[in-house]
Amino acid sequence: MDSALRIEDVRLTPILIKDPPLLNTQGVHQPLTPRLVVEVETRGGITGLGETYGDTAYLALARPLAAALPGRSVTDVNGLFRLAADVCGAAPAGVVDGRVDAGGLRGVRTAEKLRLSVVSAFETACLDALGRSLGVPVHALLGGRVREEVEYSAYLFFKWAAHPGAAPDAWGEALDPAGVVEQARRFEAAHGFGSFKLKGGVLAPEREAAAIRALAGEFPGRPLRLDPNGAWSVATALAVAAELGDLLEYLEDPVTGTPAMAEVAARTDVPLATNMCVTTFAEAPEAFARGAVRIVLCDHHYWGGLHRTRELAALCRTYGVGLSMHSNTHLGISLAAMTQVAATLPQLAHACDTHYPWQTDDVVTVPPRFRAGRLAVSDAPGLGVDLDRDRLADLHRRWLDDDGTLRDRDDAAALRRARPE
Numbered sequence: 001m002d003s004a005l006r007i008e009d010v011r012l013t014p015i016l017i018k019d020p021p022l023l024n025t026q027g028v029h030q031p032l033t034p035r036l037v038v039e040v041e042t043r044g045g046i047t048g049l050g051e052t053y054g055d056t057a058y059l060a061l062a063r064p065l066a067a068a069l070p071g072r073s074v075t076d077v078n079g080l081f082r083l084a085a086d087v088c089g090a091a092p093a094g095v096v097d098g099r100v101d102a103g104g105l106r107g108v109r110t111a112e113k114l115r116l117s118v119v120s121a122f123e124t125a126c127l128d129a130l131g132r133s134l135g136v137p138v139h140a141l142l143g144g145r146v147r148e149e150v151e152y153s154a155y156l157f158f159k160w161a162a163h164p165g166a167a168p169d170a171w172g173e174a175l176d177p178a179g180v181v182e183q184a185r186r187f188e189a190a191h192g193f194g195s196f197k198l199k200g201g202v203l204a205p206e207r208e209a210a211a212i213r214a215l216a217g218e219f220p221g222r223p224l225r226l227d228p229n230g231a232w233s234v235a236t237a238l239a240v241a242a243e244l245g246d247l248l249e250y251l252e253d254p255v256t257g258t259p260a261m262a263e264v265a266a267r268t269d270v271p272l273a274t275n276m277c278v279t280t281f282a283e284a285p286e287a288f289a290r291g292a293v294r295i296v297l298c299d300h301h302y303w304g305g306l307h308r309t310r311e312l313a314a315l316c317r318t319y320g321v322g323l324s325m326h327s328n329t330h331l332g333i334s335l336a337a338m339t340q341v342a343a344t345l346p347q348l349a350h351a352c353d354t355h356y357p358w359q360t361d362d363v364v365t366v367p368p369r370f371r372a373g374r375l376a377v378s379d380a381p382g383l384g385v386d387l388d389r390d391r392l393a394d395l396h397r398r399w400l401d402d403d404g405t406l407r408d409r410d411d412a413a414a415l416r417r418a419r420p421e
């Protein structure tokens, strides 16, 4: 083994980044939300980057893994999973209690999901370091790209004009169909997005269906998705599906859990997609056997990295299930990783989700630019992004200065603070 590829040091930097008051079925995004930047430095002096959730539960698992890595090779990405199982221990008490993951809206929190979300950032950082060391892009380490660009979808939200006590943000309020259409127009004008996903589960289902109809009127024939994060009953889901019918590219997690999704799927032709009932390999057999979902949203953060995202793609292909991509609040390191892996997935037939246009902070030196809703796939070594260390230090300072209130994303708590009634 080339000793230059051995890991010399691992740096973890928790940060707080600005986030607008976007609404979802849990509550509202906090004004600042945590992320974790992982740097893996080799003995050869090359540093690889990764990014993941930065809440305290993730940090508690990341620290022992970071401490155990020096001396291992960045080529040993398979070994990371065994190592994490050995050194991370249990998730901190109280965070795995059957609740839906507040920061992710990705089904119930489990210790395994937390651990995989942490390992994903280390895997990405190792692949970045390996790619930089060898002078090849990460997609080459995953078998090579099958496309030159990756298409992304505009992620529309009902939102307030401002966080409580703050000045209105640049997007303004969107609490009705007209506001959503205006937001979509701005997304299209700024980034050229050709497809739109509306985050639902916020207003009455009829209002959300009306917003989709308004989008269809403004952008005829464009792919449209609605995602209430499991907030509806089977009857409501069927009523909305019947009303919107052909207007929808897919309906995402209209109800919670595989049995309810299967019940809806059996009674509508509208394709159902999920990032809530199939979020681990163990959940796939039942959901696929029952025909509960036609599309699974991959997300390298919680599926455990870029290689495992490709394993998920192979599983979906085997069962004739389609593939799309999910996103939470994230920065340019994650966007680069999403783009690299998406470039290697032949059956990715839907535009990927991204929250990125909502972010005003970043830690990469050159923020990516969407053209016609697409990102060019970088052929530069590694992920193709570099760290802005001054920015990283500023955002880490914010995290240090926080009294603990915002270090864990909790949209329900943020809503209670803003609207105690």
Ligand SMILES: O=C([O-])C(=O)C[C@H](O)[C@@H](O)C(=O)[O-]
Residues within 6 Å of the ligand: 022, 023, 024, 103, 104, 105, 106, 199, 227, 229, 275, 326, 327, 328, 329
């Ligand atoms: O597709 C999804 O379910 C999501 O993107 C979940 C996210 O947590 C999103 O709803 C958010 O951040 O409000």
Ligand SMILES: [Mg+2]
Residues within 6 Å of the ligand: 227, 229, 252, 253, 274, 275, 276, 326
């Ligand atoms: Mg979803």
